[in-house]
Amino acid sequence: MVVGQYIPTDSVLHKALAESKIVMTLFLIIGAFISQSFAVLAVLFGALVLLMLVSNVPLRFYAKSAKTVLILALFTFVFNALLTGQEVLFRLGPIAFKTEGVIVGVFFGLRLFFLIFVSTVLTATTSPVDLADGLNNLLRPLELLKVPVEEFSLIMTIALRFIPVLADEADRILKAQKARGLNLSGNILQRVEKLVPIVIPLFVSAFMKAEDLAVAMEVRGYLPGVKRTKYKVTKFEGVDVMVFAFTAVVFVASYLLRGRWVLTW
């Protein structure tokens, strides 16, 4: 599981506030959705590559996540290529790839790639705790509408915090059941049935951990709905100005280029 993993390095991007990075990611994603223009996509990919380089996260980490995304993107591409349009571009045996479909497929495949990678940059450069904290601060205005933002962000933090724990647990359970002869091959239905010996212990352990955690939190004085102070006070600094400037440039460029090289079918 690479998507969502935090890779601590001391890059500029790591130093920026989670809030800035969330806003940036949000705007880049909006940028990808305001039009179906290849020009915009090119700009966004340029921005993405720049972010990846600045993030100082080893490129092989991104390459690793690319493998999983590639399957998804390929899936999108193939579906579009086969089902969209009339004019046949080329044939692979009985399968006909349509010209328009291929173009549409490439576009949506690339867009998917962009969406996932831009989020990966966010999670790779922002620790889960900061991420939840940042989201909490950004959503704070909703408290006026009586939305329990603080609790919501706590749930997020815990969920993110427990991803690696549960992944380890799942790995252990899988090995244990393999040692007992579990063989995960077979068709989809058989495989789903074979997941029972893995899913049930995983749920049991998740519930046990949740119970322990709840008790541990109460023991240490946690009360929902109470105003909390922060151990780490964050400040808006020069890096954040840079992040916002970068976001503005990329977003405005995306907006201006929205009419160029537009996908047509």
Place this chain on the structure above:
Amino acid sequence: MDAVKPLSLRIAKGEWLALVGHTGSGKSSLAQLMAGLTSPTKGIVKHFGRVWNYPKDLPIEIRRRIGFLFQFPEHQFFAETVFDEVAFAAKNFGLDNVQDRVKESLEVAGLSFDQFKDRSPFTLSGGEKRKVALASVMVCDPEVLILDEPSAGLDGASKKAFWDWLRDYSKEERTVIFITHSLEEAVTAERVLVLSNGTLLFADSPREVFSHVNTLRRVGLEPPIATEISYELRKRASFPMALTVEELVSALDGDL
């Protein structure tokens, strides 16, 4: 970072082996290599005298012949009844007479078949759960039994009963490898492997290994209390090395 550094090791049939090391020393990784549950990034692991290509053609038969009990094995329970839980492996390996096998392994583990077979494994006591977990591995009659901290979380009485039982079980030509971080438990082994930060420090008889009291302490292992006392006494006068309380007492008796 390598979990286990290069090492060469041969385990004979019927051995009774302890694998000790501090937390994170690589003992669990080594045990999983022994069981064929992971493959080494470098080097080879032979099971029953030959290299199997993991995981592609590691035959299911090898899996059956090597039983592996994970730490807190009761955390892997999933079935509705003790019977189904224990029968799981036997069914997976396509063994015949599942009912007889389940019955036998439950009895060997010290649980009455009739009393327990229809109960939910989740409602048992800690000691009973551990026994069901053991039965669920033994049901395939493995020649090699690898146990990861098998007595962790058991109370004193259950612990003792467990070790007595395991020693009996291992007498029948079975290879037993157990992981522990307690040297007290490792005393009974024929051979003790000591791992520290992935390096194999010792692979020798307990008497030989435990004579290196300072090295053991340095890698975060606490020698048995009897060994520590005799070690301190040896500093003053000639005194034999004691591994157990009994040995210590008889050594002291000789002196008095």
